[in-house]
Amino acid sequence: MKALTRRTALCAALLWALAGCTGRSGSVDGEGGSSGGTNLVEADYHTRATPPLEPGQFEMITLSTLPDAVTDGDVLLGLRGLAAGDTFKVTRNGADVSAAFARAEGGEVRGLVTGLKKGANRLAATVSGEAGVRRAELTVINHPITGPVLSGPHQKPFICRTEDNGLGAPIDANCSIVTQYKWFYRSVTNQGFSELADPYAPYPGDVIMTETKDGRAVPFVVRMETSTINRGIARLAVLDDPHARGPEAPFEAALWDGHVYYVFGESCGVGYQQGRSDPNLVLGALALTEISADNLLINLVGIADRLGKGDLVIHNTLSAFGNHCNPLISAETAMLMKEHITEKYGPVRFMIGTNGSGAALQQYNLANNLPGVLSGAMPTATFADILTTAMTVADCGLLQHYYENSSLDWSVGKQAAVNGHNLLVGNPLNAICQSWVDAFLDLLNPETGCGPVPEEDRYRGPDNPNGPNLKGVRCTVQDANVNIFGRDPETGYANRPLDNTGVQYGLGALLAGTISAEEFLDVNRNIGGFNIDGKPVAQRMRMNERMAKVAYQVGGVIGRGALAETPVLDHAPYLDLIPVANIHEAVRPFIVRSRLQKQTGQVTTQGLWRGVVTQADGYPVMEQWLEALQRPEYGGDHMAAVIAAKPAAAADRCVFGTIGGRLELPDAILLPLGLAQLPLLPQLGPLHDLIPEFDVNVPLRVDLPEFYNNDGSGLGVCSLALPVTRTPRMVAGMPMTDDIIRCQLRPVDPADYAGKLSEAQVAEVRAIFPDGVCDFTKPAAEDVEHSLLYPSLGGERLEAPHSLKWWAARSGKAQ
Numbered sequence: 001m002k003a004l005t006r007r008t009a010l011c012a013a014l015l016w017a018l019a020g021c022t023g024r025s026g027s028v029d030g031e032g033g034s035s036g037g038t039n040l041v042e043a044d045y046h047t048r049a050t051p052p053l054e055p056g057q058f059e060m061i062t063l064s065t066l067p068d069a070v071t072d073g074d075v076l077l078g079l080r081g082l083a084a085g086d087t088f089k090v091t092r093n094g095a096d097v098s099a100a101f102a103r104a105e106g107g108e109v110r111g112l113v114t115g116l117k118k119g120a121n122r123l124a125a126t127v128s129g130e131a132g133v134r135r136a137e138l139t140v141i142n143h144p145i146t147g148p149v150l151s152g153p154h155q156k157p158f159i160c161r162t163e164d165n166g167l168g169a170p171i172d173a174n175c176s177i178v179t180q181y182k183w184f185y186r187s188v189t190n191q192g193f194s195e196l197a198d199p200y201a202p203y204p205g206d207v208i209m210t211e212t213k214d215g216r217a218v219p220f221v222v223r224m225e226t227s228t229i230n231r232g233i234a235r236l237a238v239l240d241d242p243h244a245r246g247p248e249a250p251f252e253a254a255l256w257d258g259h260v261y262y263v264f265g266e267s268c269g270v271g272y273q274q275g276r277s278d279p280n281l282v283l284g285a286l287a288l289t290e291i292s293a294d295n296l297l298i299n300l301v302g303i304a305d306r307l308g309k310g311d312l313v314i315h316n317t318l319s320a321f322g323n324h325c326n327p328l329i330s331a332e333t334a335m336l337m338k339e340h341i342t343e344k345y346g347p348v349r350f351m352i353g354t355n356g357s358g359a360a361l362q363q364y365n366l367a368n369n370l371p372g373v374l375s376g377a378m379p380t381a382t383f384a385d386i387l388t389t390a391m392t393v394a395d396c397g398l399l400q401h402y403y404e405n406s407s408l409d410w411s412v413g414k415q416a417a418v419n420g421h422n423l424l425v426g427n428p429l430n431a432i433c434q435s436w437v438d439a440f441l442d443l444l445n446p447e448t449g450c451g452p453v454p455e456e457d458r459y460r461g462p463d464n465p466n467g468p469n470l471k472g473v474r475c476t477v478q479d480a481n482v483n484i485f486g487r488d489p490e491t492g493y494a495n496r497p498l499d500n501t502g503v504q505y506g507l508g509a510l511l512a513g514t515i516s517a518e519e520f521l522d523v524n525r526n527i528g529g530f531n532i533d534g535k536p537v538a539q540r541m542r543m544n545e546r547m548a549k550v551a552y553q554v555g556g557v558i559g560r561g562a563l564a565e566t567p568v569l570d571h572a573p574y575l576d577l578i579p580v581a582n583i584h585e586a587v588r589p590f591i592v593r594s595r596l597q598k599q600t601g602q603v604t605t606q607g608l609w610r611g612v613v614t615q616a617d618g619y620p621v622m623e624q625w626l627e628a629l630q631r632p633e634y635g636g637d638h639m640a641a642v643i644a645a646k647p648a649a650a651a652d653r654c655v656f657g658t659i660g661g662r663l664e665l666p667d668a669i670l671l672p673l674g675l676a677q678l679p680l681l682p683q684l685g686p687l688h689d690l691i692p693e694f695d696v697n698v699p700l701r702v703d704l705p706e707f708y709n710n711d712g713s714g715l716g717v718c719s720l721a722l723p724v725t726r727t728p729r730m731v732a733g734m735p736m737t738d739d740i741i742r743c744q745l746r747p748v749d750p751a752d753y754a755g756k757l758s759e760a761q762v763a764e765v766r767a768i769f770p771d772g773v774c775d776f777t778k779p780a781a782e783d784v785e786h787s788l789l790y791p792s793l794g795g796e797r798l799e800a801p802h803s804l805k806w807w808a809a810r811s812g813k814a815q
Helices: 012-021 303-309 327-344 358-369 386-405 412-419 432-444 507-511 517-526 545-553 588-600 615-628 638-645 717-721 759-768
Strands: 039-042 059-062 075-080 087-092 101-103 109-113 119-129 132-143 180-186 193-195 209-211 217-219 221-229 232-239 259-263 312-316 350-356 376-380 568-573 606-611 653-656 702-705 807-810
Touching: 059 132, 075 087, 075 119, 075 327, 087 109, 209 303, 221 327, 232 303, 232 327, 259 303, 259 327, 303 312, 303 615, 312 327, 327 358, 350 358, 350 615, 358 376, 358 568, 376 615, 386 412, 386 432, 386 517, 412 432, 412 507, 507 517, 517 759, 568 588, 568 615, 588 606, 606 615, 615 638, 653 717
Parallel strands: 259 312, 259 350, 350 376, 376 568, 568 606, 606 653
Antiparallel strands: 039 807, 059 075, 059 807, 075 109, 087 119, 101 109, 119 132, 132 807, 180 193, 180 221, 209 217, 221 232, 232 312, 653 702
């Protein structure tokens, strides 16, 4: 990983050429194209650290974002290496902006450069002192705050939802609004939040007092900023005391502790819209009656607790997969949100991701692909990535269709064996495969799931009773990711991320003796695939080669990037037996763990807590981990640093019967998912004070250390009591890494069937698979050794996949 993430240019002569690959411009209006002797070096993504300076040398570096990813016309710029007596001048496209700069702690000179034009801007610094006169220049690429920056051209159409969210009409075609500020207070009577009509007036008598991390007792009053960033509705909430500071004093984030709690959104949708945003997404206190597939787990993450301690809590509708299930757009949005915070609120000490399901996907995606955006991740109900999860959706859809139409007697037990499940999660009440079909198979259907896109503008297939509209908007997951997947040149439709060529469904069940040779042959003979419109057909599916290659390059299958460089505390409640949410199989965190083992030789950077746990339980441990994390000098091993900093409390655990953390449900006792928990009021004592007759010796929580093998096995309580099932593709031979989206094929080998098939039946297997069967002992057909870090497909113009670098400009020789 060290070699991957710290790779430098082959020679200085290539540096500007490499910069050109990221969209850099060698000439800017108002200044010449010469670099003035400037040298470019790469900065560390996590720390912005650079190689040691030469004597008398200084450097110029962007601090709020990469120089190729600047947005909204401003960037925080730093000058390093200045002596105490040095004087400096900074220009923006030739205009003097030195007045914005001042020396910060540690001697670094910092300033917010504003007034950047769209596109390339030349920033230059001239330093004079005992070392002589030195100069450095850096080109930054400024993009609109609406994006795109690295995700490629915007999806069209895109329906604005600002009025639906009570934010008024949009002010432009990118669904922007004028930034709004409101203040809310938390009430002691119900723990809910109410808006303050006049934030500078005395607060209501029922306002809760909260204690920040540094021990200050302050009114629980929150300032909320609502704006639009990357076309998404952005909400940022932080403690404020407007009554105390008065209306004349400008807002300063004086009660902010430098920590950001990023609430990602759940589910998976196809975009074409801005999405809905409730203020409670950053306040907490979501109503129990409003729980849906898009906010099933968010009540468990402890939002109000983090606010009360001084964290900045943020959400953006374009980092909610339920609105737009696109990993590059999610990552881009998180990058822009952090840039905005750094420039408008101050330096970020830690940014910690939270929430589960689709939100877990986004956290793992960020850790793998954009190291340094998140300091730590706390996913719940994990999935690794969209592509490999889509394999299960398609496999379950095909298998359920096959069982329903087969002439053979497929008992519940036999179906469970082929699906990779056991009898508990294979019965009709808890059937995981049926849940996948019900929840997400429609993402393959171009006629469903387009939300507010008018019916007359949507795609209608040839068999649609209202007549075809083959040029309409297609509402599929591949269309949501068309910049990544590309288009079929014949149809113009987005390439599908699906492939089951060579997959021997039920192979493991055959070898175990659970299904017969006849059943094994029949399912593979008749399983078929889905056509481009999501309809079952006899032919199996084969993925586009270029699409598969790009998917691995840009980290669409995680594990080949910087995943091990970010601490992850994975909260894994056992949801296999709960019909409403049992698509969150217990195997999913172990898929990520197996990829860590395969790619980095370790699993320590992921702490895995199984049982009944919430992020409110885990946050103090993640905070402890990050406080102990000492990032290495430039070129050092970040994975080793994460491992060395890991506290004992972050080790694998098994938790049952927890009271959990503070909840965000006013007056509620029962949580979703069947977990009975009680709210802990900030101004009241522990549980035995609330219920005096409660026997405090009764254990409310069983919390045991436990080590989990990469396949989910082990000898502890959770390993034995909470069985980890498999996926249909794993039964077919896929390794636990579950990361082969398009397999290499090999000839059928009779030895693979351990005598379960006769010679004639082996011949039939060869007839079913004329091109061969999957060789899961080999990497995927288009696999890459390392995926790109900060992968980019360009902004308004689609480009070939490339990495964005964090360039710093070094001064040349003194004049």
